[in-house]
Amino acid sequence: MSPRIVDEVAIAAREEEIMQSALNIMAEQGVAGLTIDKIVAKLPYSKGTVYNHFTCKEDLLTGLCNRHCGTLTEMFQRASEFEGSSREKMFAIGIAYKLHSLLYPTEFMLVISAKTPSVREKSTAKRQEEHLALEQAILGIMLKIISDGLSSGDLALQPHLSPAQVAFSLWAMSFGTIALLHESLDRCTVRSEMELERELINHCNLLLDGLQWKPFTADHDWLETLKRLKEETFKDEVAELTNRLSRKTND
Amino acid sequence: MSPRIVDEVAIAAREEEIMQSALNIMAEQGVAGLTIDKIVAKLPYSKGTVYNHFTCKEDLLTGLCNRHCGTLTEMFQRASEFEGSSREKMFAIGIAYKLHSLLYPTEFMLVISAKTPSVREKSTAKRQEEHLALEQAILGIMLKIISDGLSSGDLALQPHLSPAQVAFSLWAMSFGTIALLHESLDRCTVRSEMELERELINHCNLLLDGLQWKPFTADHDWLETLKRLKEETFKDEVAELTNRLSRKTND
DNA sequence: ACCTGAACACCGTTCAAGT
DNA sequence: ACCTGAACACCGTTCAAGT
Numbered sequence: 001m002s003p004r005i006v007d008e009v010a011i012a013a014r015e016e017e018i019m020q021s022a023l024n025i026m027a028e029q030g031v032a033g034l035t036i037d038k039i040v041a042k043l044p045y046s047k048g049t050v051y052n053h054f055t056c057k058e059d060l061l062t063g064l065c066n067r068h069c070g071t072l073t074e075m076f077q078r079a080s081e082f083e084g085s086s087r088e089k090m091f092a093i094g095i096a097y098k099l100h101s102l103l104y105p106t107e108f109m110l111v112i113s114a115k116t117p118s119v120r121e122k123s124t125a126k127r128q129e130e131h132l133a134l135e136q137a138i139l140g141i142m143l144k145i146i147s148d149g150l151s152s153g154d155l156a157l158q159p160h161l162s163p164a165q166v167a168f169s170l171w172a173m174s175f176g177t178i179a180l181l182h183e184s185l186d187r188c189t190v191r192s193e194m195e196l197e198r199e200l201i202n203h204c205n206l207l208l209d210g211l212q213w214k215p216f217t218a219d220h221d222w223l224e225t226l227k228r229l230k231e232e233t234f235k236d237e238v239a240e241l242t243n244r245l246s247r248k249t250n251d
Numbered sequence: 252m253s254p255r256i257v258d259e260v261a262i263a264a265r266e267e268e269i270m271q272s273a274l275n276i277m278a279e280q281g282v283a284g285l286t287i288d289k290i291v292a293k294l295p296y297s298k299g300t301v302y303n304h305f306t307c308k309e310d311l312l313t314g315l316c317n318r319h320c321g322t323l324t325e326m327f328q329r330a331s332e333f334e335g336s337s338r339e340k341m342f343a344i345g346i347a348y349k350l351h352s353l354l355y356p357t358e359f360m361l362v363i364s365a366k367t368p369s370v371r372e373k374s375t376a377k378r379q380e381e382h383l384a385l386e387q388a389i390l391g392i393m394l395k396i397i398s399d400g401l402s403s404g405d406l407a408l409q410p411h412l413s414p415a416q417v418a419f420s421l422w423a424m425s426f427g428t429i430a431l432l433h434e435s436l437d438r439c440t441v442r443s444e445m446e447l448e449r450e451l452i453n454h455c456n457l458l459l460d461g462l463q464w465k466p467f468t469a470d471h472d473w474l475e476t477l478k479r480l481k482e483e484t485f486k487d488e489v490a491e492l493t494n495r496l497s498r499k500t501n502d
Numbered sequence: 503a504c505c506t507g508a509a510c511a512c513c514g515t516t517c518a519a520g521t
Numbered sequence: 522a523c524c525t526g527a528a529c530a531c532c533g534t535t536c537a538a539g540t
Contacts, residue, residue: 028369030367030369030372031367031369032369032370033369033535035531035532036532036533036534037531037532037533039526045348045505045506046505046506046507047506047507047534048505048507048534048535048536049505049506050505051533051534051535054393054507056531056533056534057533057534068516069420079503108366111370112363112367113364113367115430115431116281116282116360116364117281118283118361119279119281119283120286120305121281124518129258158468160453161453165450165453168431168450168451169428169450169454169457171427171431172424172427172428172430172431172432172454173424173427173428173454173458174427175427175430175431176422176423176424176425176426176427176428176430177420177423177424177427179363179366179423179426179427179430180366180422180423180426181423184328184377199416199423200414200417202411202416203420203421203423203424203458205461206420206458206461206462207424207454207457207458207461208461208463209460209461210456210457210458210459210460210462211457217409248431263519286512286514287514287515288511288512288514296517296524297524297525297526298514298524298525298526299515299516299523299524299525299526300524300525301512302515302525303523306521307514307515308513308514308515366503399513405540503531503540504528504539504540505538505539505540506536506537506538506539507535507538507539508535508536508537509528509531509534509535509537509538510533510534510536510540511533511534511535512524512526512531512532512533512534513530513531513532513533514522514529514530514532515529515530515531516529516530517525517526517527517529518524518525518526518527518528518529519522519524519525519526519527520523520524520525521522521523521524521525
């Protein structure tokens with residue numbers, strides 16, 4: 001390993017430290033409570049060093065948003081590998097999105113603020129392009145499932161709808177549902193978590209029924225699919241969430 | 252009219268001036284560009300007076316969000332009075348939401364930021380309650396249309412869905428679609444090639460088909476309904492938008 | 503070359519002084 | 522009573538000095 005590569009690794013590690021510190025502060029004090037001083041307070045670096053990694057605060061927020069998209073892509077990938085019909089795989093995408101937003105609530109909110117023009121315009125072109133590439137990867141996973149549905153015959157596209165439009169409809173619906181119910185999530189109770197799950201499943205199934213993606217809601221045991229997803233594909237994530245909730249209850 | 256009432260009117264008028272000034276600044280410089288100094292720069296009032304109306308900047312943002320919900324309620328009310336089937340009325344709600352978000356883009360973004368905990372927590376209890384009441388009014392209009400659909404037989408609720416859940420599904424879907432497409436309109440992404448109106452109509456129809464709300468997408472001329480909405484119910488709003496667009500093109 | 507943190511500019515909020 | 526705007530505290534960002 002050349003010194004150059006060692007440096008790059010060290011720099012990447014420090015960038016990760018900075019981002020993790022920022023997330024810790026936001027988890028406690030919200031996005032508005034984040035300051036550069038607080039970020040470096042618990043780190044052996046100075047304010048100036050943060051500005052060697054990120055051109056400004058907004059650039060840091062976009063960086064965190066991208067980091068978040070990366071872990072989401074990983075979970076979507078696993079969802080798409082679920083053993084089942086193409087509609088079950090798309091259903092799994094919705095569940096993955098929900099679990100991810102519960103596991104990383106601060107970061108989910110960040111995606112919303114990172115999309116506002118005031119944040120986006122100040123971010124580096126490099127990080128903005130990175131963000132678009134990550135969005136493409138996420139859409140790509142969904143497009144693959146749609147393609148599976150078309151070739152298996154479970155899905156027949158209505159003439160006015162393209163695969164990209166189908167993917168986007170599911171994304172917009174999931175995003176809207178999670179975003180609107182998120183405000184009740186900071187209480188982090190079992191009840192509000194169940195509410196989000198129930199509504200997201202409802203919305204997902206309504207949209208998939210509307211697309212006439214088989215099997216229809218009434219013709220399949222979706223609770224069984226949900227059970228398998230929770231016990232197999234997303235076992236670790238569900239365990240982590242259960243853990244956090246019981247810790248909260250004990251407080 | 253007692254002096255007391257004159258005062259109240261004058262105070263309300265000044266509050267409106269402050270809010271309008273804030274909106275003008277945000278339209279030019281974004282939410283992040285808003286400062287109290289800029290708000291009063293073009294008004295015959297001082298910073299301190301703003302703080303007699305709003306306890307803090309966040310309280311002002313919530314106030315603007317509520318003002319926005321008021322005009323949305325008015326447009327939803329007109330949508331619900333559209334001469335047509337219950338499904339057409341619900342379709343009209345989606346169109347009203349879209350037109351409203353295009354007419355008041357700054358304020359639409361505000362709804363998103365006003366829902367974030369950092370803004371909400373700093374706002375007055377009074378304004379927060381006002382916001383909840385406005386949301387109830389908006390949901391109430393949608394519930395009335397759902398009730399019409401049930402009594403006319405065009406809609407039969409699936410056993411696991413309540414009217415409130417149906418209303419929420421349509422709201423979440425519209426919100427997600429508009430939010431995701433809102434800021435990417437000027438960008439070259441997979442998402443930006445899709446026009447907001449077309450996608451919202453698609454999503455609306457997919458969801459209504461999923462709910463099995465008659466007449467189905469294939470059994471009705473929705474472009475004809477859209478035309479009537481634009482030429483009758485929302486004539487003024489469409490004219491205003493066309494006007495703005497041609498002004499932009501001439502620049 | 504890279505890091506540091508004092509210094510600067512800016513903005514939300516307050517409050518003593520004015521009417 | 523209500524309004525004013527100077528003053529204060531805080532925070533993003535810079536850059537001269539240090540290593």
